Amino acid sequence: MQLDEDRIVKGFESRTPKSAEMFQKALKVTPGGVMAGIKFFEPYPVFMKRASGSRIWDVDDNDYVDYLMSYGALILGHGDSSVKKSIASVLESFGTTVTGTPTEVEVDYGAVLRDLYHKDGLIRFTNSGLEATLLAVRLAKGHTGRRKVAKFEGHYHGAVDRLLFSYAPAVGGAGTAESPVPIGDSMDVDLGIISDSVVLPFNDWKSTEQILTRNAKELACLILEPFEEGVIAGDAEFMRNLRKITRDLRIPLIYDEVKTGFRVRPGGASEFYSITPDLTCLGKIIGGGLPIGAVVGDADIMNQLDPRGKSGTRIFHSGTFNGNPLSLSVGKATVEEIMRRGRFDGLRSRTENLKRRLSAKLTEYQVPHVLAGEGAMFNFYMTDKPVKNYRDAKRSDLRLRRFLDIELISRGVYLKPENRYCTSLAHSDADLSLTETRFAESLDSLMPNVRR
Numbered sequence: 001m002q003l004d005e006d007r008i009v010k011g012f013e014s015r016t017p018k019s020a021e022m023f024q025k026a027l028k029v030t031p032g033g034v035m036a037g038i039k040f041f042e043p044y045p046v047f048m049k050r051a052s053g054s055r056i057w058d059v060d061d062n063d064y065v066d067y068l069m070s071y072g073a074l075i076l077g078h079g080d081s082s083v084k085k086s087i088a089s090v091l092e093s094f095g096t097t098v099t100g101t102p103t104e105v106e107v108d109y110g111a112v113l114r115d116l117y118h119k120d121g122l123i124r125f126t127n128s129g130l131e132a133t134l135l136a137v138r139l140a141k142g143h144t145g146r147r148k149v150a151k152f153e154g155h156y157h158g159a160v161d162r163l164l165f166s167y168a169p170a171v172g173g174a175g176t177a178e179s180p181v182p183i184g185d186s187m188d189v190d191l192g193i194i195s196d197s198v199v200l201p202f203n204d205w206k207s208t209e210q211i212l213t214r215n216a217k218e219l220a221c222l223i224l225e226p227f228e229e230g231v232i233a234g235d236a237e238f239m240r241n242l243r244k245i246t247r248d249l250r251i252p253l254i255y256d257e258v259k260t261g262f263r264v265r266p267g268g269a270s271e272f273y274s275i276t277p278d279l280t281c282l283g284k285i286i287g288g289g290l291p292i293g294a295v296v297g298d299a300d301i302m303n304q305l306d307p308r309g310k311s312g313t314r315i316f317h318s319g320t321f322n323g324n325p326l327s328l329s330v331g332k333a334t335v336e337e338i339m340r341r342g343r344f345d346g347l348r349s350r351t352e353n354l355k356r357r358l359s360a361k362l363t364e365y366q367v368p369h370v371l372a373g374e375g376a377m378f379n380f381y382m383t384d385k386p387v388k389n390y391r392d393a394k395r396s397d398l399r400l401r402r403f404l405d406i407e408l409i410s411r412g413v414y415l416k417p418e419n420r421y422c423t424s425l426a427h428s429d430a431d432l433s434l435t436e437t438r439f440a441e442s443l444d445s446l447m448p449n450v451r452r
Helices: 005-015 017-027 081-094 104-117 129-144 191-195 205-218 236-248 268-273 299-305 325-338 343-364 390-394 398-410 429-446
Strands: 048-052 055-058 063-066 122-126 148-152 197-200 219-224 253-256 279-283 293-297 370-372 377-381
Touching: 005 017, 005 398, 063 429, 081 325, 104 122, 104 268, 104 279, 104 293, 104 325, 122 129, 122 299, 129 219, 129 253, 129 279, 129 293, 129 299, 148 205, 191 197, 197 205, 205 219, 205 236, 219 236, 236 253, 236 268, 253 268, 268 279, 293 299, 325 343, 343 377, 343 429, 398 429
Parallel strands: 148 197, 148 219, 219 253, 253 279
Antiparallel strands: 048 055, 055 063, 122 293, 279 293, 370 377
16 A cells, blocks of 8 residues: 655654654653653654543643553542542551551452452552563562473563563564564573573463463463553463463463453453453553552562561562552552443443444545454454454554554544554543544545545
8 A cells, every 4th residue: 555654753853842842852761752762753753742531631731531451440530529538538548658568458459459350369569560460570580490481472561671572573583473582672581581481372271272282381371461562462262271271280370461451341351251360460540540550460479579578488579669658559540430330331342342443444544454352442453353362463554554653643633643543431432533533534535536
């Protein structure tokens, strides 16, 4: 398909000149002009200055319907009143943001999350989803006495060398689809980590079974995103088989629900599949927009963190800001709001409505596509083939998708190009209608005279 890429980029640049200026300033302060690699995109990222509800404003005073929602962390939208009240309450009644001591809220909120994700288990808070996945792997290694870690190709578990392999490998050098090989995603991932890593093909049961069985005696754990990229679902039978074989082979099963917790369902992918893993990693939404993470799981595994344990039986874990009352209070207020009767169901229904409307527009403009995602998060892949895993997604028309997203930004609909859509309780019917209109305008700009 012919795309006038120069025109698309110039349209973006004409709308965001102050972001271009800010980017040049940022390049003198931080590598690549961003504080996290994921925030960058070509020709430069948009610099934002304020947000409210479903909207976000950039330094050029352009306003956008926001579907990034801080990569899904803000399920209530920007600046929700319950979040503001919670922050004010902590500062007024508690008198500080952190004490470095146990507090009542960590017990109360911990019980809420434990009951949702692992009724008979225990929980430990961390400061991010990345810290949660790293702690879960440490727990599994201590519990089994094994070293190797298994994960699925294309699944992301945080920017830490132990797990930063085969997240976004070049397919040509990553082995066959049935037997992928571990590839470091960062130059600091050393050969020792790669040699202790096992990669599996998502949604391919026969191959997964063979690889797990072959490596069972050396595997400390299997960690996965139950929805790859937060949206590509594991087949129901595949997920049931995975739970059974990991139990039979005594390989701790870890669900990374940093993206899917409270978005796929209030109880995450565990609720969606009716499957309880050995450990679950949480983040994003459980902090209501403040830094947080958590590991919840089987008591016999979690109890390795008990500081009262005998020397040689303990796993050390600490952190000054773990369970800080500000993050926990805001997170608790967020979860209470989304758990109110009908709130999540209404959000899910509105998200499905948006999915249908965008899909209809893609069909109208004769764009082959596959919709993926459950609950309050989704994405679409521009292909006429099923999308079951990383390699399927990579075969979609990524170029067309990227320039469609840049066109959308130029028309006041914001998400990181090629990223998933995250809806919130703040998104109104008017927002959805405007999004549909801007989506159609963007398609028409990219593909004039194609509409059915």
